[in-house]
Amino acid sequence: MQNNIKGAIFDADGTLLDSMPVWKNVAVDYLVSRGATPRPDLNDNLLAIGGHEIPRYFQAEYGLRESVDVIKRGIHKLLEEFYFYKAPLKEGVIPVLNMLREHGIKMCVATATDRHLIEPALRRCGLLEYFGRVFTCGEEKTSKSSPDIYIRAAAFLGTDISDTLVFEDALYAMKSAKSAGFPVAAVYDLSAIDKQDDIKELCDYYLISWDKGISNLMTAFQNH
Numbered sequence: 244m245q246n247n248i249k250g251a252i253f254d255a256d257g258t259l260l261d262s263m264p265v266w267k268n269v270a271v272d273y274l275v276s277r278g279a280t281p282r283p284d285l286n287d288n289l290l291a292i293g294g295h296e297i298p299r300y301f302q303a304e305y306g307l308r309e310s311v312d313v314i315k316r317g318i319h320k321l322l323e324e325f326y327f328y329k330a331p332l333k334e335g336v337i338p339v340l341n342m343l344r345e346h347g348i349k350m351c352v353a354t355a356t357d358r359h360l361i362e363p364a365l366r367r368c369g370l371l372e373y374f375g376r377v378f379t380c381g382e383e384k385t386s387k388s389s390p391d392i393y394i395r396a397a398a399f400l401g402t403d404i405s406d407t408l409v410f411e412d413a414l415y416a417m418k419s420a421k422s423a424g425f426p427v428a429a430v431y432d433l434s435a436i437d438k439q440d441d442i443k444e445l446c447d448y449y450l451i452s453w454d455k456g457i458s459n460l461m462t463a464f465q466n467h
Contacts, residue, residue: 248408251351252353252408257432258411259332261330261331261333266286270285270289272321288300291415296386326361327363330368333452337369351374352365353387354379355379375399405426411429412435413434429448431449431450448460
């Protein structure tokens with residue numbers, strides 16, 4: 244693995260923030276509130292689509308008749324309290340961000356969560372100052388099933404794809420980044436516990452936790 248990394252792109256949920264449990268519950272809670280019965284594969288299916296696509300998915304798969312905007316507002320109402328006031332930082336994140344900043348690494352965020360939710364959480368946790376920009380799948384009109392958001396983020400950073408490390412917790416997103424030539428650092432999250440063997444095989448770096456990952460990551464930046 245190369246050690247000339249010049250840029251870093253961070254996922255937010257499950258990577259910087261310990262926030263995946265809310266996504267496991269919110270879709271179920273919303274569908275139940277609308278009289279629909281969630282299927283067992285609901286959360287697996289939602290992982291592979293961008294947050295902005297969820298309302299249309301609910302319309303197509305669960306027959307919801309409300310407009311996309313009404314569904315989106317209903318989901319956001321359930322999520323706002325969590326992101327605005329509760330979403331916790333993953334332990335050990337800030338020392339790693341400080342280390343990268345000290346090495347002059349350019350950083351940004353690429354997330355499937357809407358800006359309306361994610362920026363207040365990042366600001367409250369003291370993370371927003373580290374990043375040049377927050378890219379969202381909704382604004383970019385894409386999902387992480389495609390590498391487009393990572394490619395656009397690297398273009399913003401002004402770093403070559405091969406020199407830009409993507410931090411992710413979800414296997415499907417790692418596959419997208421790798422397909423475009425990005426090196427990937429996997430961050431363990433309980434939501435992907437059943438995919439860890441595949442994740443370890445795919446990724447260039449594996450962090451069981453942020454506070455145990457600094458020495459591992461240092462090799463990527465030692466010549467920068």
